[in-house]
Amino acid sequence: MIPHNQQLATVILQRIDELASISEVTGAITRTFGTEAFIKGRSLVAQWMQQAGLQTHIDNIGNVRGRLPCPTPGAKTLVIASHIDTVFNAGKFDGPLGVLTGLVLIEQLIEQKKTLPFHIELIGFSDEEGCRFHTTYLGSKVVAGQFDNNLLGKQDAAGNTLGDVIKAMGGNTDLLSNDAITAANWLGYFEIHIEQGPVLYEKHIPVGIVTAIAGQKRIALTFKGEAGHAGTVPMHMRNDALCAASEFILEAERFAASHMQQVVATVGTLNIPNAASNVIPGEVSCTLDLRSPSQQVLNSCYTYLEQLGSAICQRRKITFDWQLVQESKPVNCDANMNRLLANAIRQTGYDVINLVSGAGHDAVAVSAISPVTMLFVRCYKGISHNPLENVELKDLAAAVDVSAAFINSLIQKYNKG
């Protein structure tokens, strides 16, 4: 397949590069919520939206929003969006790719003088990564009417409150609720995003449909055994906390691997207090990260692994502590929108592949009020949150082809309706 829209993809890449050149630090991409670099980047995106002819404004949480209105009375709104904030030392595609691909799609509609049966609103969300205030989805929560005003008192590392930062950016914290698109006005939400995982890369497929965004549980584990001299305590008299933890880690891996595509389990950190090479580990603390698109699977995995850890530790005479420290629910993408997206992929000539997003996205916040769908774009080896993050031109062009076909099919559907 040779994608049609290589020229548009080139424009997108040029804009991504230009936006990436705006950073809090030289030599790296860092553009966290409310910083000078963030405001400068947002202004650039606003400028592009205006040049395209969109009704452009910055809302009170700092989202940049451009509207292509339709004349039909009572028309609903299709939101095409992603985020323009970044993590520290980020890649340039995570977020901006979705906003700037959305922009060329809309520019194309304008150029083609398409009559729309719905409004289209392009949004660059102001805070998806949550790096500054350790929050989630500030920008999209406001648009979805899900923002919690208690967050305004949260402080960043320097002691600035979220409310202060919003005001410093020119926002009015009393008017945040005015920025929501009300439930009745949503037609749907479409987000284009890099996969941030290796599946498309390994399968040599440029794009994939997101069926769900995984729910997550994060658990803090402690194994308490008995420290002892590595030379003098016979093997059968040991209560080695690290051996118990190792057994648990392998069982968690085995369980997740045997429930393919239903759950992932990761022990990411492991610490042995007072460790020494000649001392039997007396205590191990570690973290377990569980994710699944199914709340039922997530719950049963959680219960199973807690029981399994407990059984391992009982057999080994180890004290087992299991504490849930964080959780989020799975979100399903809209079946009807996904069907149209699948058709668009097929029409464009690609294989349809369904993916679960293990990472969170703004679509999670919007799903509370609107049908959502997401198109994932292949990225180099699945690497993300890293300067090595990369998307090839031809894959971006394929994403434009597929997205254009998808939006056209939505237009056709609602024109008929």
Next chain:
Amino acid sequence: MIPHNQQLATVILQRIDELASISEVTGAITRTFGTEAFIKGRSLVAQWMQQAGLQTHIDNIGNVRGRLPCPTPGAKTLVIASHIDTVFNAGKFDGPLGVLTGLVLIEQLIEQKKTLPFHIELIGFSDEEGCRFHTTYLGSKVVAGQFDNNLLGKQDAAGNTLGDVIKAMGGNTDLLSNDAITAANWLGYFEIHIEQGPVLYEKHIPVGIVTAIAGQKRIALTFKGEAGHAGTVPMHMRNDALCAASEFILEAERFAASHMQQVVATVGTLNIPNAASNVIPGEVSCTLDLRSPSQQVLNSCYTYLEQLGSAICQRRKITFDWQLVQESKPVNCDANMNRLLANAIRQTGYDVINLVSGAGHDAVAVSAISPVTMLFVRCYKGISHNPLENVELKDLAAAVDVSAAFINSLIQKYNKG
């Protein structure tokens, strides 16, 4: 069994307490080589030796030595010894118990006016723990003629060389070799020491015979996989370094456990660089400590585990690095002396139990030149190198009973000879 020598054991415990009260720090026992506290402690032991009627002197490496001579021309020397230096924040029994039990045994011989067929030399070695210069067996190496003069340039944390410290204590570094007992003059070496392990405690037996002191290999391991997002990389696409390390840890445990009493294997430290709860571990470094009384078993265990780790990593597409960082050879105690010791235990009314010492002792250095034997004394839960280290009076009395019978059997044997 009620041990006979409870009164002597009480004397030993009183002396152990008095020696323990001499420390570099208040509220803890720390008496490392060459410090003021060490010199003060050594003087106290020398004073006790002199009061007992021994020909007492301090040698050039700082050992305190007391001799009970025999009149027979060409008589050999039985050395009874242990060490009087300690680790930081030590227990009070590790070392002093052997020296001060030796002292009451000799006092008893003097009181009984026994005619000896060999000299007896009681030695309090000056440095077994090696905490100050990160060395091993300085004191016993000098007595065994195994001291390496290159060590004199070694520096402690404050930059003092070993040579300077020896001189400051009154030693002459040029005369160290004069302090050796030459090969032809050794009859044997007898050391009484706390077990520092839980076997006697668990088996409810006061004393045990050491058949061998384990050899050791310490290995630094690195597992290099690929870091990745804990949510976006499917289980079957992962190269999780921690899962590979966990599999290795369990296999090492299983292998050692299935070779009971032949080898112990311990992974004591484990580190994940750049660990985060939502990141698949890309790298793990850890240490493996292997000990065995048999060089052959140690070697084959070493080879087996290296191959096993390599195979695990090959299957998991993980890079495996295995570096030997330290090793020592196993030492066998003398079969003839151990037979006499076993008879002494039986005569005294206890079950004979053979133990392998997983920790090193001065007997290792002496074994290069003389037959050695060791008697282990039960200690509370096997705890050592810790203020909780404890030995009960009745166990110490049992050790006195057994040791006295052992020395008497040696006297009988050489009187006959």
